[in-house]
Amino acid sequence: MPYRTLRVALLLAFVSLLPGCEENRGVKIGEKAPSISGNDVQGNYISLPQMKGKTVVIYFWTDSCCGDNLKQLEPFFSRNRDRGLEIVAVNEMDPKEKILSLVSKNGLSFTMLSDEHSMLFKQYNVLGFPTILILDRDGVIREKVLGEMPTAKLEKLIERHLDTR
Numbered sequence: 736m737p738y739r740t741l742r743v744a745l746l747l748a749f750v751s752l753l754p755g756c757e758e759n760r761g762v763k764i765g766e767k768a769p770s771i772s773g774n775d776v777q778g779n780y781i782s783l784p785q786m787k788g789k790t791v792v793i794y795f796w797t798d799s800c801c802g803d804n805l806k807q808l809e810p811f812f813s814r815n816r817d818r819g820l821e822i823v824a825v826n827e828m829d830p831k832e833k834i835l836s837l838v839s840k841n842g843l844s845f846t847m848l849s850d851e852h853s854m855l856f857k858q859y860n861v862l863g864f865p866t867i868l869i870l871d872r873d874g875v876i877r878e879k880v881l882g883e884m885p886t887a888k889l890e891k892l893i894e895r896h897l898d899t900r
Contacts, residue, residue, distance in 0.1 A: 756846055761860030768856045768870050773822065773880070776834050776847045781823070783874055789819040790896045795856065797828045797844040798837065799867040806841045807886040811843065811893070816899050819872070823848060841883050869896050 762768065771793070772782035783791065793855050796805050805824055822845035826834050831849045838847055843858035850856055858867070862881075868881055869892065880889070 751874045762861070762868065762876055762879070765848050766876055768874050768876050771848070771855060773848065776831055776838065776849050777892065779846075781846050781848070783806075783870075786821045786864075787874060789821045789873050790893065790899075791821045791874070792874060792893055793859075793868040794822060794824045794869065795859065795864060795866040796824060796826055796832060797864050798826070799828070801883075802837060802895060804883065806837075806843065806866065808889075809843050809845070810888075812888045815894075815897060816844075820893070820897060822846065822847060824836065825850050825855050827853055827861075827896060871899065873898060 753826065768783060768791075770783060772784075773780070775781050792808075794801075794805060794808070808822060812820060824843075824845060825848045827850045829849070831851070834847055834849055837843070848855070855861075860866075865880075865883065867878075867880040867884070868876050869880075871877050875896065878892055880892070884892075
């Protein structure tokens, strides 16, 4: 019986090393970000190719966990948009009306997307909230933050990429 258990353990270890298993980990640092295009919650068309030449922060969120932290990025965005900063906040779970209310109530000016059918979450393999990606000016993922990060620390991380030309 112990021999059989060892065989099963070795088989499981081998299978976990197969290349196909790597795909379940989502997007990776150093890779080009998957395409995002469509209308934001206010009806404006957006796409990542339009943002080439800018530092882009993709912030996957839901109001139940991340709305307050997301709101704190507005002053930083306002100060740095002329330096080439774009923030694309992608929401799952909340109705479009709730997102529009949050935008209006808090004066948010960065791009807000509603991922009603979870297409972007699946494409980016988002497993938790928030998931934050920082893309360089060529659309390559340079940072991936999983979970909460103090706003000041996130701003410093973004700032580092804004200064890279």
